[in-house]
Amino acid sequence: MPDLTRMRHDYTLGRLSEDELAPTWVEQFDRWFGDAVTAEIPEPNAVVVATADADGAPDARVVLMKGYDAAGIVFGTSYASAKGAQLAVNPRAALVFPWHALQRQVRVTGRVERIGDAASDDLWDPRPRGSQVAAAASVQSTVVDSREELEERVRRLDGQTPEGKLPRPAAWGGYRVVPERVEFWQGGSDRLHDRLRFVLDEAEGGGWLVQRLAP
Template sequence: MRRDYTEWPPLLEDGLTGDWTSQFAAWFADATELGLPEPNAMIVATADASGRPSARTVLLKGYDPGGFVFFTNYESRKGGELAVNPYASLVFPWFPLQRQVIVTGSVERVSRAETEEYFASRPRGSRLGAWASPQSRVLTGRDEVDKGLAEAIARFGDGPVPAPPHWGGFRVIPETVEFWQGRSSRLHDRLRFRRAAGPDAAEWVVERLAP
């Protein structure tokens, strides 16, 4: 099951854009134009108060120099872990491009206004589903989900479906953003933007990591 990575050009320092945001935008555009299914899918890794990790795939819903945003049930496993340990890592696994983007950073909730604006853009079924599912809780069977959906439909009828109070967005504020390009013989290119420490914390440095 071994495959050598030779199909795409190397990632060199002089080929980077000026900042991690524009570099991510360029790679995201490549993944989108290539027709990758759900190029905004990312693995979100969190850990509980004792350091036990968990991970799952979530869809990226926005990014800018302030960070990467996704939405979820705040009472879910990841929501509970982020409440006690507000740090996360993201991985964008763009396999056909032989690329990964790996992010680490602190996490904060987005504003309620941002949550409500995004929630209003979701399909009605997804909005009802946010009310129907007690995400991550143990259920006795699928019928509990169906019952929750039926209750949500009865509650809201044909009227508006607001964002539940337990549902909202998180922003991962990056401390590092690594761009990983597969190369032959497992000698991959790894260039990382890292937020500088100390008085220059607003500045970023670029460093090459050993493959």
């Protein structure tokens, strides 16, 4: 096994100060997401989504963000998936955008809500037909006997449906993570990282506080 204690890099690409921070979390996120796109980071919209079941047992996976605005961050999935079942009983999530090439990460925590049928259609319709068929044929997170079984389900559905895009299955749709905390993390030399966090202050009518966290 490689010596993991030596697998470390000093973070020297930048700093993040309160003076440089945008007025709102979504404006700051927009800046950093734009930087990730410009830097040609592979799939900059890839985000770790962590959920928990009714007993508090955690689970995490990587999905693709499909949109964001001041209301929150959106992704699509099967409502019948493991995360869908977990969100049904515990509608909260944590997100991490790991932009390692920029020595940055963004962490988001908040409640989760479904985005509705029309907005879910807007996520589903642009998908290529092959992706739609695969999603519709697969009961996500369930146990299957083999790869061949999955491929046969896809072939069968593909042959049974007209050419063109498929209608969105009722069990597939979008979720929005409504932020309560959004942390912007910039790696620093000697592990003296910059961590600035927007925190929703419900006592002040839904305003946001900015806090600096120790690394």
